[in-house]
Each structure stands twice: as structure tokens, then as C-alpha cells.
Amino acid sequence: MLKRLQSLQFLKTADCSSLEEVFDMEGINVKEAVAVTQLSKLILQFLPKVKQIWNKEPHRILTFQNLKSVMIDQCQRLKNLFPASLVRDLVQLQELQVWSCGIEVIVAKDNGVETTAKFVFPKVTSLRLSHLHQLRSFYPGAHTSQWPLLKELKVRECPEVNLFAFETPTFQQIHHMGNLDMLIHQPLFLVQQVAFPNLEELTLDYNNATEIWQEQFPVNSFCRLRVLNVCEYGDVLVVILSFMLQRLHNLEKLNGKRCSSVKEIFQLEGHDEENQAKMLGRLREIWLRDLPGLTHLWKENSKPGLDLQSLESLEVWNCDSLINLTPCSVSFQNLDTLDVWSCGSLRSLISPLVAKSLVKLKKLKMGGSHMMEVVVENEGGEGADEIVFCKLQHMVLLCLPNLTSFSSGGYIFSFPSLEHMVVEECPKMKIFSSGPITTPRLERVEVADDEWHWQDDLNTTIHNLFMRTHGMY
Structure with a gap:
């Protein structure tokens, strides 16, 4: 034996x-x-x-x-x-x-x-x-x-x-x-x-x-x-406290979901504020799901902010209390995908300054947010102020009942790479943008499964869809 x-x-x-x-x-x-x-x-x-x-x-x-x-x-x-x-x-x-x-x-x-x-x-x-x-x-x-x-x-x-x-x-x-x-x-x-x-x-x-x-x-x-996954974790209010930013300087992926008590993802106040902006310089992916108490990723008045220039993907779903996605001054120079769904308290998605930093953005998806009025908020910029989405290829605007336009400001928008665009169930969208817009590669707009429309340019197409939706032809 x-x-x-x-x-x-x-x-x-x-x-x-x-x-x-x-x-x-x-x-x-x-x-x-x-x-x-x-x-x-x-x-x-x-x-x-x-x-x-x-x-x-x-x-x-x-x-x-x-x-x-x-x-x-x-x-x-x-x-x-x-x-x-x-x-x-x-x-x-x-x-x-x-x-x-x-x-x-x-x-x-x-x-x-x-x-x-x-x-x-x-x-x-x-x-x-x-x-x-x-x-x-x-x-x-x-x-x-x-x-x-x-x-x-x-x-x-x-x-x-x-x-x-x-x-x-x-x-x-x-x-x-x-x-x-x-x-x-x-x-x-x-x-x-x-x-x-x-x-x-x-x-x-x-x-x-x-x-x-x-x-x-x-x-x-x-x-x-490198990877932190937090799901249904007790009564946690903040996922990463300020004193942990120094320890997590190699963090690449953050996934938070189904944490009903979480109100904030990153806490910046009260600890080494001079150096904390550099602490998350390797973070590439943030995925947030089903966080009903989340009001912001970090507080607007936190100075300095976070260094998220390595971030490639930001996905936020079902965060109904979120009042702003990011502070106005944050830079996303390497962001490839921005996907925000069912965040009912958002009235706008990003500031013009954030929009200008999105030089590598390829996919923009926004939907299911009933209070959203514009994607790029109006900060009273000059009429000649230009915002170029150099790499953006896919844009989806879906189920946004109060969306009136992509931006109500007088900005000049350029989408040199945009090829696929969906605008569906956005009944109040009268026009894409009140300022000049160029989309040299866009040939049609998807408005439903296997249904496409196009006339002259993007602004004209969106306006005609609005007229058609409200029986105003």
C-alpha cells in the first residue's frame, strides 16, 4: 500500500x-x-x-x-x-x-x-x-x-x-x-x-x-x-482610494460591475496631490457595468487630474446616477473605443477640450440615456474653433429621446475617416451640428435594420429624418 x-x-x-x-x-x-x-x-x-x-x-x-x-x-x-x-x-x-x-x-x-x-x-x-x-x-x-x-x-x-x-x-x-x-x-x-x-x-x-x-x-x-476586477463587493464607496494610486502604478485593466454602493472610481483628494496625476499612466482599459450609485469617475475639482493618456477603451454601461463622464480637462490621446450606454443622468458626453484630445478614437457608441441632449457640450467656443476626429470610423447614436444634436455650439467638425454611422430612435435630433461639418467618406446613415438614408450631406440627412419622423414633409 x-x-x-x-x-x-x-x-x-x-x-x-x-x-x-x-x-x-x-x-x-x-x-x-x-x-x-x-x-x-x-x-x-x-x-x-x-x-x-x-x-x-x-x-x-x-x-x-x-x-x-x-x-x-x-x-x-x-x-x-x-x-x-x-x-x-x-x-x-x-x-x-x-x-x-x-x-x-x-x-x-x-x-x-x-x-x-x-x-x-x-x-x-x-x-x-x-x-x-x-x-x-x-x-x-x-x-x-x-x-x-x-x-x-x-x-x-x-x-x-x-x-x-x-x-x-x-x-x-x-x-x-x-x-x-x-x-x-x-x-x-x-x-x-x-x-x-x-x-x-x-x-x-x-x-x-x-x-x-x-x-x-x-x-x-x-x-x-495589472488587472483588477471588482464585482458585487460589499458596501465599497470608492474602488481605488487615493493612497493606492502609488501602489497601482502598473495597473492596465480595471473592471467594476454590480457594486450598488460605489459612488466614485478614483479618489484623488488628500494624498500626495503633487504626484498622483502620474500614478495610472499605464491604464489601458476601464469597463464599468451596473453601478447605480456612481456619480463620477473622479471629482471634477480634483487637481491635478489623472494621467489617462494610455487609455485605449472606456466602456460605461448602466450607471444611472452618472452626472459627468470625465472632468473637462482630461486628455485621451490614445483612446480607441468610447462606449456609454444607459447612463440616464448624463446631459452631455464630453467637453470640447476632451473631444479635441480624441485623435485616435475609432469607435464612438452612445445610447439608452434619456436625458442626453448633446454629445459635445457647448462651452461658448469661437465659431472658427475646429474639432477633428481623425480616426473615427464608427459612430452609433441609439435610443436617445432628448438628443437634439451632436453639438449645439458653433464648432467646425471634421470626420475624415467616418464610414459607418447609426442614428436610431433619436426623435428630437433636428440637425447633426449647427456649425460646419465635413464627412468625406460617409455615404449613408443607418436608421434601422437594413434601412439607410442619405441626401446631400450629413446635416441635410439628419434634418430630413427629423421632418419625416414628425410627418412634416
Whole structure:
């Protein structure tokens, strides 16, 4: 039996409805030294009665120094993954994924761990925890954990656990507060030293918390983070607080959705205002979805603003309280796609100054916003003030019941690359623009599926569509 366990390299156990334990070593009588197993990958799926993977002290018989990947799914009675004494063997572990289990702690207490436990996972690069509704802590006691090579961290639907904390209360503090249950509810990650120095992707989805970050985090924490996904995350008001701007200087993609309490994406006030404008210089994509409380991406009066000159895609959908998309002075010199849908409080989309910066914009989509009156707001510019959308090829204006024109100002608009344009369900749009406009490559305007119109030029076409809609021919 022991020899077979030693030579085992890959174990997948699935759909065994009566299995209660995976490794039962209590019957093995070992006289020789502890053996080393070759097991490198462990997959357990759909084992509804499994209560534990290992018996309490497997390290007395076998060590698991070659284990690289652990994937556990649909084991509803499983309360923990590893006994604490086994963790020291996991020096080769690279991937840990746990879904839809009854897990209460990742590491369970045993007799071989000191009072303040320290767990090190030197080679783990991917950690995914999903739908663990009973998870309360990483370890039920005072501890620290280190993840020096972790690149991907995804925590989804773990509502009973706090993810990050700078410190935990002492036993004396907990006893004084009369809440001994707090000994069990330890944070998933205790950040006392530099945390996640190599983390590149962080996904937080449906976790009950009032904040993501803490100001006490060491400065170099999260310094390589490139992708941040925040979805249905507790009562968070601001996605990126001002003190995190310095730490997230490598951020490239930001995705926020279904966070009902979020009012602001970036907070700029109160911290290193002289340098914060440069902190997000690598951000390329911002995708915001279903944020009903969002009023602005950052406050208009924040000086200086953000450096978003690397931004290539800005998509904002279903943010009904949004009153302005960006401050008037922001520059989007590399923006390729601007897509704004169902943001009912917007009366205009961008300022003339922002419009002038959109020299690389190729796609402009605007729709479903019932208060929108113009796309480019009128700031009283000079009649000869020209705005050129050099690269714009596709423009969509859809379901905008109060849109009267693209701009009511006297600006000169030029669209040298515009080839495809949709104007649909915009009943109050009388004219495209009150100033001169050139569209040398545009030959027709789509007004419905497989229905196109064109007469002379864009202004004439839009005006005739208005007359036709209101029966004024």
C-alpha cells in the first residue's frame, strides 16, 4: 500500500457519492523513515460525503513535496483542505483552486503547529476560491502567510470572510470585547509585510466588506498588479482610494460591475496631490457595468487630474446616477473605443477640450440615456474653433429621446475617416451640428435594420429624418 502511494503521480476522484475520506493512512504500519510521494496533481470533484482529504497527521507517513496542483470542486462536507503540519511539505505547490465546498478554513489546526503559525507558499502562482459560503478564515488562529510568487488571486462568493487586514486583534482585545468568535473569523490574508509583490490579476466578486484596501499596507504591496476586477463587493464607496494610486502604478485593466454602493472610481483628494496625476499612466482599459450609485469617475475639482493618456477603451454601461463622464480637462490621446450606454443622468458626453484630445478614437457608441441632449457640450467656443476626429470610423447614436444634436455650439467638425454611422430612435435630433461639418467618406446613415438614408450631406440627412419622423414633409 505504501509503495503504491509513493509512486502515485496523478489522482482524480470524481462522482463517488459514498466516499468519506480520500487518504486514510491510519492502518499503515510504517517502521522505516517517512516516505516521499510522487503525487503532483490532485483533483477531487463531486464528492458530497467527503469530510477530509488526509487523516490528521499524514506527514508521519508520507511527505507531499512534489504536489504542484490541487483542484477541489463540489465537496459540500469538506471543512478544510490541509492539516497545518502538512503545509510545510507544499514547497512545489503552484496552483490551488477550490469551488463550491463546505470549507470553513483552508488550513486546519493540529498538534504540530506553534502558537503563532507561519505558512509559506513559495511557488504558488494561482489561487482561486469560489462559492465558499462557509469560509471564515485561512487558519483559525494567530498566523501569517506569505505568497511571494502569486500572480493570480480570485475570490468569488466568500461572503463570511474578510480578505485583507493589516493586523488582527490580540486575544486580550477579543476577550475584552466579549467576542471570542473573532478568533475564528481571522482575515484571509494578514498584510504585515509587503503583500503579493508579484500579483498581476486580482478578482474580488460578491464578498461582504466595506473596503478593499487599508492605508497601512506597505508601499510595495500589489506593485505589479495589472488587472483588477471588482464585482458585487460589499458596501465599497470608492474602488481605488487615493493612497493606492502609488501602489497601482502598473495597473492596465480595471473592471467594476454590480457594486450598488460605489459612488466614485478614483479618489484623488488628500494624498500626495503633487504626484498622483502620474500614478495610472499605464491604464489601458476601464469597463464599468451596473453601478447605480456612481456619480463620477473622479471629482471634477480634483487637481491635478489623472494621467489617462494610455487609455485605449472606456466602456460605461448602466450607471444611472452618472452626472459627468470625465472632468473637462482630461486628455485621451490614445483612446480607441468610447462606449456609454444607459447612463440616464448624463446631459452631455464630453467637453470640447476632451473631444479635441480624441485623435485616435475609432469607435464612438452612445445610447439608452434619456436625458442626453448633446454629445459635445457647448462651452461658448469661437465659431472658427475646429474639432477633428481623425480616426473615427464608427459612430452609433441609439435610443436617445432628448438628443437634439451632436453639438449645439458653433464648432467646425471634421470626420475624415467616418464610414459607418447609426442614428436610431433619436426623435428630437433636428440637425447633426449647427456649425460646419465635413464627412468625406460617409455615404449613408443607418436608421434601422437594413434601412439607410442619405441626401446631400450629413446635416441635410439628419434634418430630413427629423421632418419625416414628425410627418412634416
